[in-house]
Amino acid sequence: MWYLKLLLLIVFALVLYQDFKNRLVYWFLYPIIGILAFAIQLHNLPSSIALTNWGVNLMFVVLILAVSLIYAKSRNLDFKNTIGIGDVLFFLFIAGTFSIVSFLVLFVFSLLFSLILHLVLSNKKEQSTVPLAGYMSLFFGVVYAVSFFWNDTFLYAY
Numbered sequence: 001m002w003y004l005k006l007l008l009l010i011v012f013a014l015v016l017y018q019d020f021k022n023r024l025v026y027w028f029l030y031p032i033i034g035i036l037a038f039a040i041q042l043h044n045l046p047s048s049i050a051l052t053n054w055g056v057n058l059m060f061v062v063l064i065l066a067v068s069l070i071y072a073k074s075r076n077l078d079f080k081n082t083i084g085i086g087d088v089l090f091f092l093f094i095a096g097t098f099s100i101v102s103f104l105v106l107f108v109f110s111l112l113f114s115l116i117l118h119l120v121l122s123n124k125k126e127q128s129t130v131p132l133a134g135y136m137s138l139f140f141g142v143v144y145a146v147s148f149f150w151n152d153t154f155l156y157a158y
Contacts, residue, residue: 001043005144008036012141015090019134025086033137034093041096044156050096057095057103065091083132090133094140102155110139 011032018025041050065088072079097103114135147155 001040002148004036004040004043005148008033008040008144009141011036012137012144015137016131016134016141019086019131019137023084023129023131025133027086027089030086030089030093033090034096037094038096041098041156044152045099053099053103054096056100057097058092060104060107061091061095084129087132090136094136097140098155099157102157106140106143110136113139 011029015025015029015033018029038050038054041053045053065083068083069079072082094107095103098106114130114132117135117138118130143155
């Protein structure tokens, strides 16, 4: 499975580079992330549990997006201007990565990591948008990179 992790790290790096440099990411990279991450999870878990994880994680992501939409509408903001379609695709396809508890913890910490990283780097760059998918790709890429050297069964356990 190391080769799938390596491919996944390369795709995460491409998303980070494209999102940070141009704020545009090729759309087909997101399904590749989802397929590779889900294949890695399938290697570690039975398919019924992996599908359950994916379903619950996807419901969590949809809930986060729904709350974001409701917040944007209540503040009279255009949802398309508050979160990019690439970020939504990243959220949806990253849902197939880990067990439910691991995903919830990693997803929240990836958002906090993205916020902190953007606040640190925003002094150097004056841009109105945040490369959220890129920052989260960096975070999840580090998680998968660490799993090369550490026993990663805790990421799929309950």
